Amino acid sequence: KAGVTQTPRYLIKTRGQQVTLSCSPISGHRSVSWYQQTPGQGLQFLFEYFSETQRNKGNFPGRFSGRQFSNSRSEMNVSTLELGDSALYLCASTSGAGGIQYFGAGTRLSVL
């Protein structure tokens, strides 16, 4: 069974640009959560999608958005990039049972 796949693995953008990251969950998993990981703040929850609906959202500005498709694949978008958005962005998929989340390898975003 394939794991959680995130693309691309690395991205370099400049301030003001926007970026779209992709996440394909484990087959059969319908919930996808996104996290931002930085050395200073650790792992922080961005949002969660289930059956194409955002069910939960963390404390991030509106520049961070996401969506989920009918095949459970999810994308997150960050608009008007700031230097502080440089981070490892992780997605995790959940089977729904017990809240166990399985993580992808992440997308490393560098904003210059």
Next chain:
Amino acid sequence: TQLLEQSPQFLSIQEGENLTVYCNSSSVFSSLQWYRQEPGEGPVLLVTVVTGGEVKKLKRLTFQFGDARKDSSLHITAAQPGDTGLYLCAGARNAGGTSYGKLTFGQGTILTVHP
């Protein structure tokens, strides 16, 4: 705000030593998960503890969940260089609403085991 305080932040030990990592909160969690993360990779699940007082063993790793389900510990016996990595505890609440899909993470413990 639910917080998970993880300690210590850094551990540098010699091969063969024992160590314990602590994860404490003032909030009750439905379950607590421990992950290990290596540089450039995502966190990999080690164990999930659900019942207060639960103890789980995974080879040289022993995980405990506090009776009140507010704290947990990870004990490694006879650490090896292959244990080096970032260890993260994460709490889940299954109450729906603002809990959906959200894990609350501790800050992590960077463990270095020297040969």
